[in-house]
Amino acid sequence: MKKKKILIKIYSILFFLIGKLPKNQKKIMFESYLGKQYSCNPRAIFEYLNREDSHYQYEMIWSVNKKYEKVFKELGLKYSSRFSISWLWNMATAKYWVTNSRLPLWLPKPKSTMYIQTWHGTPLKKLANDMEEVHMPGTTTEKYKQNFTKESSKWDILISPNKYSTNIFRSAFKYRQSILETGYPRNDILSSGNTESHINEIKKQLNIEKEKKIILYAPTWRDDSYFMKGSYKFNLELDLKLLKEQLGDTAVILLRMHYLVTQNFNLKEYEGFVLNVTNYPDIRDLYLISDMLITDYSSVFFDFAILKKPIVFFVYDIENYRDKLRGFYFNIEKLAPGSIVKTNIELIKEIKKSLQNPLWKNNYENFHNEYCNLEDGNATKRVVENLFSRTK
Structure with a gap:
């Protein structure tokens, strides 16, 4: 545990220093469910940009948990193993981060990086700061809420599937930055496919x-x-x-x-x-x-x-x-x-x-x-056109 804490501290310092370098304006890091899947909103955005490559031309890299690399290898996707040296470099120098769940709390977000949080569902069950008590291991209610708020303060853009979710996200995440209410990119396939x-x-x-x-x-x-x-x-x-x-x-x-x-x-x-x-x-x-x-x-x-x-x-x-x-x-x-x-x-x-x-x-x-009123098959297009620059 002590060694792990020292290693995290070193990583955090290295990340902070590399993060001072100019950003690659055409590099996007994608991650889904803590690097365990090629799925959800990040996948939909990735595939849209891939299809429209001649218009956007981004270098796109997946952040992947080492245990789950097989799928990414089989699909021929470019990726970096989470917490490897290449991952550290790519995350610190990328202009964009696109993820659907929280990143490690110790990870300092460079000022010029755009952190796009897509989240991963319309909530029925109460989230984060809206929860009365937290029953998860390794934390307390107060600590959990503090950590979640610290993480959400790093987000530059949050994607929302509907008005109902927008209102909840503001409260649950104590989020004050921009929200794009577009529908969920991941659901476009339910129309087209x-x-x-x-x-x-x-x-x-x-x-x-x-x-x-x-x-x-x-x-x-x-x-x-x-x-x-x-x-x-x-x-x-x-x-x-x-x-x-x-x-x-x-x-x-x-x-x-x-x-x-x-x-x-x-x-x-x-x-x-x-x-x-x-x-x-x-x-x-x-x-x-x-x-x-x-x-x-x-x-x-x-x-x-x-x-x-x-x-x-x-x-x-x-x-x-x-x-x-x-x-x-x-x-x-x-x-x-x-x-x-x-x-x-x-x-x-x-x-x-x-x-x-x-x-x-x-x-x-x-x-x-x-x-489901925004789920018309064009949510990804709305997100991409709002956030990413076309090549001139």
């Missing part, structure tokens, strides 16, 4: 038969269930045995854990029925191929609602989550764009109903108008 050929291609990659119904289970994490700081457990309350009995060979369940959950699940007896897609590069493809979503308090339902497909909320611990662990920004039980269930029996009933008759149900239209 929602084609039969693209969906069949993804199914083929995942070895899923075309005729099978696909159910995506994507829950959030629990602040007080962990192995250590930054490494969380998840208690899988889905009764997979019962689901398999009831759904047989007609469906496939895709299991997608939150990026902070590091637990492994033994799914051997459910081979062919349950597919763990936690390490699949980007959840956007999973939205497109899924016939329905099961979630809890995760922001995924705001994105999935764009597709106007059935959503079921499996909220077996809602009292504890709402009243103790986090709290919500609105009453999900009244306003959810889908059915609320607390038991596996109720869940199976709703799954069968939704798969047989996937109608746009109560609250869906109002919900879509309120939270």
Whole structure:
């Protein structure tokens, strides 16, 4: 621990000194979920700039956690391993940082660097300074809020998916700088990629038969269930045995854990029925191929609602989550764009109903108008045209 603190101090000083050098105006550093994924809003912005290369011509480099380099190597993407010497140099000399989660607190942002924070979801659960108590390991409520505010003070631009989120971000992050309310770049693909050929291609990659119904289970994490700081457990309350009995060979369940959950699940007896897609590069493809979503308090339902497909909320611990662990920004039980269930029996009933008759149900239209009104397939274009200079 002592050696780690000394090393961080040295890194911080080196970064500060290199950060004094003139910035490469055409260099952008991208990072998604602490360097673990090639996904989300940073990916959408990266791919847009790549497609429009003749107009923008930026040098684009990904910041990658060493354990997750494989995907970036396979895709032939330019990257630097987090905390390596090359990473230190690239981060300190880049004009732009584009990330969807927090960077290390010890990292000093050079004055002339533009830090673009895209964040990673429309919030139901309370965030940062809006939380009454923090139950995460290695911190206290006061310390957590102080650190979050210190980090958000470095952001130059924050991307917001809708007016509702803009208001919350101001409060939760104590953020006073510029907000671009554009819709989320990551959701553009839900318009442009929602084609039969693209969906069949993804199914083929995942070895899923075309005729099978696909159910995506994507829950959030629990602040007080962990192995250590930054490494969380998840208690899988889905009764997979019962689901398999009831759904047989007609469906496939895709299991997608939150990026902070590091637990492994033994799914051997459910081979062919349950597919763990936690390490699949980007959840956007999973939205497109899924016939329905099961979630809890995760922001995924705001994105999935764009597709106007059935959503079921499996909220077996809602009292504890709402009243103790986090709290919500609105009453999900009244306003959810889908059915609320607390038991596996109720869940199976709703799954069968939704798969047989996937109608746009109560609250869906109002919900879509309120939270998805900017998701028209052009959010990335709006972000890029606002923030990046075209080559003359």
